Amino acid sequence: MSDLGRVAIVIPCHNEEHTIGNVIRRFRQELPGATVVVADNASTDETAVAAWKAGAQVIFEPRLGKGEAVRRLLADVDADYYVLIDGDDTMDSRVAPEMLRLVSDEGYDMVVGKRVTPAGEQDVYRRGHRFGNGFLTWVFQKLFKLEITDTLSGYRVLSRRFVKSFPVSSAGFEIEAELNAHAAVIGVPLCEVPARYVSRPPESSQPKLSTFSDGARILRRNLRLFRDARPFLAFSLLALPWFIFAALMIQLSLEEFFRNGEVIRSPRLLVGIGSFLVALLLWMAGMIMERITRNRNEIIRLAYLAIRGPLRRPKIVTMPRHDATSRRHD
Template sequence: MKEKVVFIIPCYNESLTIEKVVKDCKKAIPEATVYVYDNNSSDHTDEIARNAGAVVKYEYQQGKGNVVRRMFRDIDADCYIMLDGDDTNPPEFAPEMADLVLNKGVDMVVGDRLSSTYFEENKRPFHNFGNTLVRGSINMLFKSDIKDIMTGYRAFSYNFVKTFPILSKGFEIETEMTIHSVSHNMHVANVVTDYRDRPDGSESKLNTYSDGFKVLRTIFRLFKNYRPFLFFTLIALILFIIGICMFIPVFNTFLITGLVPRIPTLIVSCFFILAALISFFAGIILDVLLSEDKHAFEFRLQQVHANKVIMEKLDNAETL
């Protein structure tokens, strides 16, 4: 049976904060079900969440991306509100986010921490720099205006959840969500939310350097996949410039002397220019395939919407 609004909370060792988070969620939207997905916690996070009134489920593959994949598969709802279990995302903003999904047709609502208290509350300067770098990179590459790329505080529509192919296993999941929604022209809105730093004794599971590198690698991969023409054209331009720079001296020598004394340089320059042409035409071909994939995605959206209507009719029939 499909629910109206649900909170979905991925958790790993959040025993210090999960009780408060669950109770705050119930206070923000009393009629919503609160789901806590425990990801191999060893500090009794699941028991505390269950005692606080949450429905506790489990994902045994480690990693936030794996947890989100499980949540999206398991639960059917009109609106999903995802937030972290570390009490950094105040649930009092959830009603506004849910309203945008339920009544304004928004597919994903981003809880924007960076426009409010994030830089004041967060005491980790490299996290602040990383958030700014990732936001600027994605907005530039994908011509978007997402205010907070890395936030775990989001609301989703049923259509988004059931058509989002999750490939990431860890914390790069937020970046993948953002690029997917922008690339497929889904309706995205920003809601400015407060941010609270973790309480004393609660440690972040995000490693600034290793997870930051994974996020940058994800941006690179998704840039190649979602904007292949621009990606391979840039590579072609670099290869072409290198090839021409190597070719010009050889050509000048030929014009003056009529000889080509540097045959190896000529051969290598021709290889660079040939590689540039191959890269350019690869970008064209992949761009055509991407366009076909977007057509197929729109068809999948229509199928998901049709299934949603059927489920609503069945729910209404059961109610009667």
């Protein structure tokens, strides 16, 4: 592990006293020498004590929300590689070394643990959650053109330069969507690794993700991230129905003018002109925000490039040398 660099296993937790100890022990077994840091996110049970007894460092984040805990972890923990995992003991720790290898040896900045349920155990993944994850993944893929098949997985390995150039702004379960959007905006190399997903232990706390309220919040976050990442396209789509309505109203008014020599229904013409102005303003706002967004993305990209990449030994391919002297004599 010393040759690999500093590895931090960061775990956001809220009321996971029955499972956090096992999570820490299993990941320390797979990644010996890694530092384990748990963010106790306003827990009302003995999560912090259980994490400390299992050998983890514990920091406290009083603002409730997974995004708040992840923000604190990524800001306060200094490492070369970050293993981000939930504290509910549902993910397979055995794939962590392979995920870490893909970052350290292959140069990926984000590796996502794709949740896979064993045959005959599909019921561990609640039907509502399965549908919601599939729908939100489809929405994200269409908006950002990023080929991730499990966009809401909380199991990830991240490089230092990805983490330290990531401006976290979400407070809740939208954090995964924000990680994905950051990867799409700056164009980092990423991949997925299948990871076994099992049901929560019987003694653990109840699932904290609400199928409908959190699902709606994540969907809104995806749309806002799309607006912020590609404002010209987003505002052009908003302007399109206004433009179509304006064209229809103006066309009807012109037909009336050519038929009667005057516009009898003048309010219709005024509505058409007003709708056209709204569409024009939306389109212009998109153009202005596109320029601002490009400047912002360039700053984030420069911050990303200013940090050493994840490869511990960059792979350099040596091309065969051609003997120029022998070529001259031929």
